[in-house]
Amino acid sequence: MEQVIYRHDFCIKLSKLIEMKMKLNLLTTKKVFGRLVTLVLFAISFGAFAQGPPKPAACNVGNGDGFQDLGKIQAILYNCTDLDKASRSIPVSFEDNGKNYTDVKFYFSVPTDFDLNSPSAANEVAGQKVAGRWIANKTLSPGFHYLLASANDNGTKVKSCTWVEVIDISTAPVVDYSICDPTKVEITLKDDPKNSHEKYVIDWGGTGNKETILKSNITLPHTISRPNTGAEVSVTGWYIRSGNELCNSIPSKINPSVANVPYMDHLELTGQGEGALIKFKNFTAGTKYKLEFSQDGGGGGFNWNVSGDISDGSANIAGLDKTKKYCFRIGATDKCGKVSYSPILCSSNLSATQNGSQSVKLAWNRPSEPSTVPIRITMNKTILNCTTGSCTNRPYINVLDVSMLDNGLNCANTYSYQLTYVFKNSEGKDITVISDMVEVDPKGGSVSIKPLDLVTVGFMANDEETIRIVVGRSDGELYNFYRSNAYANDFFSIGSVLDNQIDDISIDPNSNGYCYKYEFEDVCGILSEPSPEFCTVFLSGNASALNWTPYTFPASVVSNSSDVEYTVEFFDNNVKTWVPRFNTKDTSQGIFDIILNSKESQVKFRVQAKQYVTGTVSPGQFIFSYSNTVVINVPPNVFLPSAFTPNGDGTNDRFEVFQKFIKTSTFVVYDRWGAILFETDNPLIQWDGMDNRGTSPVPAGNYAFRIQGESDAGEKFSKTGTITLIR
Missing domain, CATH: 2.60.40 (Immunoglobulin-like)
Incomplete structure (x- = not known):
């Protein structure tokens, strides 16, 4: 058995050479590589020997396991990890020496109770023969490891051991x-x-x-x-x-100019937004830090409260209000008693509003701290209890987005959504902010279905007796519509239809305005909440001016909109069509000139409202709505001259009454004592200045008159005055 002490840089070269050779299958290079490995191992065999860890019993020859001595195996005794990871690939080998060993195996990290006759497959690596040597390698964690090689030598089982140390250089001194x-x-x-x-x-x-x-x-x-x-x-x-x-x-x-304070690199809401998991770096093990929190008002003002002591890189917080946004910071007290604070990290709260069994709107807030633009944002959409196929996907969202619409729900599934922001701090480290998971059950209704569609409500362009209501979605299976007098909030059903529109004919067009709501049942049989109310434009007026109620959309269904433009139209009986007359953004319009110059006794008006609206769940579009019609009666027009000269010269000899839009009238002239001098109900008969017998001219002077009657529009009128007769 041979042990080798080896410098770090040489270890790396040898390891890489062996790994590279194991991947090559070029027969022409085997001889050259074999000589290279032999020379390297020979060169390093002169290092000093060191005492290893306790030897496992399996490494002893003659321990009863039936294995004989294989001879020396070679490995690098001391192995330093790379700077960026706490592990090292360890090569081990032995010479074949022409014996043509079979069933060659290497075992790494051999435990003290290792049994070679029933080895653990987890530590086993099959040997490969390269250029006359049997070699293998395995990535090991820091620490001491025994390595064991076994083989079959023509029916004789043989083994040998050595040990190595892996030294972790990826961890900085504490x-x-x-x-x-x-x-x-x-x-x-x-x-x-x-x-x-x-x-x-x-x-x-x-x-x-x-x-x-x-x-x-x-x-x-x-x-x-x-x-x-x-x-x-x-x-x-x-x-x-x-x-x-x-x-x-x-x-x-x-950095002596910077306080030694931990920084938070992970903030994740938990427990349906009522808790938070915080992870932090740059801490000293065993040291207690103060975690503080404040509600996030979004304007930079904080009211800090102490949550408690935290240590060792993580903390779980409970008791948060899930409807609020929170910010956190860590306080570190140094040996001098000075408290320094980490950068602030704020939460991102995710909410879901179901717009149907197949659609949900997700909205969230971008953390106010860090205030930098995030480098990445992801939304994880997971099908719960999913066992096959793709159970999680990531719908595309932009780093500046604060909402998205997912129209890809299936009412047979239940989904969870979770948002992740990634920022970079001033040192280039990743800072992660994760929302709580929001569950959406389309069929079970864990999230209520709120109708957020744009609705057009108005009188039909060519039917003054019918209001048409059109919902901006057509995927409902059933629609229920409700009506109320304007702003009275006394809604009652006007019908259920399969289509997304209904015509309301049971109305009194000029008595009041009307408001409508709807609810719909989707393909999964889920009934939505009632929608907000949508109201008609109600028009009223007199001979001087028209007034109307504003055309508005509920705030919950609109994300952006232009000003409402109103067009006042009147009906021209000559061409039998509506003619635009005024454009305004106000809700009133003077019409005196139209009435004064009218050639008809009645003028009919209506107002068209137009607005460009981008809905919460609807694309931008122009919405048009017509008001009820209003008929304005033109006041009867009677013109009487102040004097006349019945002298027979052919000019102004008779007192003529000029009438317009008058159906019937009676004209009476009185003398100074109240006796009737002249009376007629025929506007073509004019007073010639004679007495009531028509035989004698009355003297010059002032005479009282009265004219009364009914206009073409059925309005009663009466007018009195004085006539001057000049002789």
């Missing part, structure tokens, strides 16, 4: 530091199992400012202090075997 006196830096090598080095090199910063400490000369914990230059300090551990420096660890780096 140190603590304090700067109670700003002029000095105090570093302590901790009494920690990870500080298994034989030598420490402290680089205090600057040229030639290094210090070497042999572990054999000190007792841990060991404290050293030096002047604080503000430079970064690093502590590197070295491993020494048989007087040789084999390899060094990654360094512990200390």
Whole structure:
């Protein structure tokens, strides 16, 4: 049995050579490679020997297991891991010497109670013959390991053992530091199992400012202090075997200008948002830190509360309000009694609103801290109790998104969703924020189905007696519609239909406005909650102005919208069509000029509302809605001159009454004593200034009159005044 001491860099070269040769199957190179391995092993066989760990009984020849001595097997005694991982691939081999061994096996990490006649397959590696040597390798963790080789030598079972050590250099020395006196830096090598080095090199910063400490000369914990230059300090551990420096660890780096405070690298909500799992790095084992929390108001103001002591890299928090967002920080008290805080880390809360058995809207908040843009965001969608096929997938979302719509649900499944943010901190380390898992059961209704579709409600363009309600989804199996007088909240059923629209004809168009709700039953037989209410535009007015109620959408169904534009239209009887007259964003419009210049006794108006709306679950679109119609009666128009001259010159000889939009009227003239001088109900008959007998002209002077009647629109009117007769 031969043991070999080997330097770290040479170990790597040999290991890689053997691994590479095991992968090659080129017969022409076997002879050359065999000579190379023989020379390397010969060169390293002159190193010093060392005492290994207790030998397993299986390594002893003559222990009753029926195996004879194989002879020497060769392995690298001391093996340093790579800097970035705590393991090492260990090669082992022995010469075939022309014996043509069969059933060659190697066993790694042989335990003390190992039985070669019933070995553990977990540690077994079949040997491969390369260039006259039997070789194998296996990745081992740090520590001492016995290696055993067995073979069949023409019917004789043979074996041999050796041991190796794997030295972990991927872990930095465990140190603590304090700067109670700003002029000095105090570093302590901790009494920690990870500080298994034989030598420490402290680089205090600057040229030639290094210090070497042999572990054999000190007792841990060991404290050293030096002047604080503000430079970064690093502590590197070295491993020494048989007087040789084999390899060094990654360094512990200390920045005296930065407090030695842990940082949180993982925040995950648990327990349906009522708890949290926090993981943190850069901590000192066994040291207690204060965990503080505050509700996240989003504006940077925090009200910190102490949750309790935490230690050793993780903490579970309970008693959170799942409707609130939270932020956390860790406080570290140094030897000087000064408290320093970690960077703040805030939660991301995920919610689900089911829009049907096949659709769910997921919404979340981006953590307010870290305030940087995340480098990655993922949404895990998992089918619960799934045993075959793809049970988890990741719908695409952008790092700036705060919501998504999943229309791919199957009512036979139950789903869970979980959101993960990944940020980079100032040192380039990953910071992970994970929401709680939200469960969606389309058929069981664990998340209520809330109708979030846009609904068009308005009078039909060519039917003044019918309101049409159209729901912006058509995948429901059944729709139930309800009506109420505007804003009275006294909804009652107006019908159930298979289509996504209904025409309401049981209305009084001009008595009131109307509001509507709907609910739908989906393909899984789940009935939604009632929708928010959608109301018509109700128009009213008089001869001076029109007024109408605003056209609005419930806030829950709209994510973005333009201002509402209203078009006032009147009906032109000459062309038998509606004519746009005014455009406005107000909810009133003066119409005096239209009424004054009307050639008809009635004018009919309506209002068209138009708005561009992007729905919560609906794409952007223009929505149109017509109000009820309003008929405005044009007031009767009577014009009477103030004087006339019945002198027979042919000009202004008769008192003429000019009438417009008057169906019937009576015109009466009185003398100063109230006696009737003239009376007629025929607008074509005019007073010529004669008395009531029509025989004698009345003298010049002022005479009272009264005209009364009914307009074409059926309105009663009456007008009185004075006429001046000039002779």
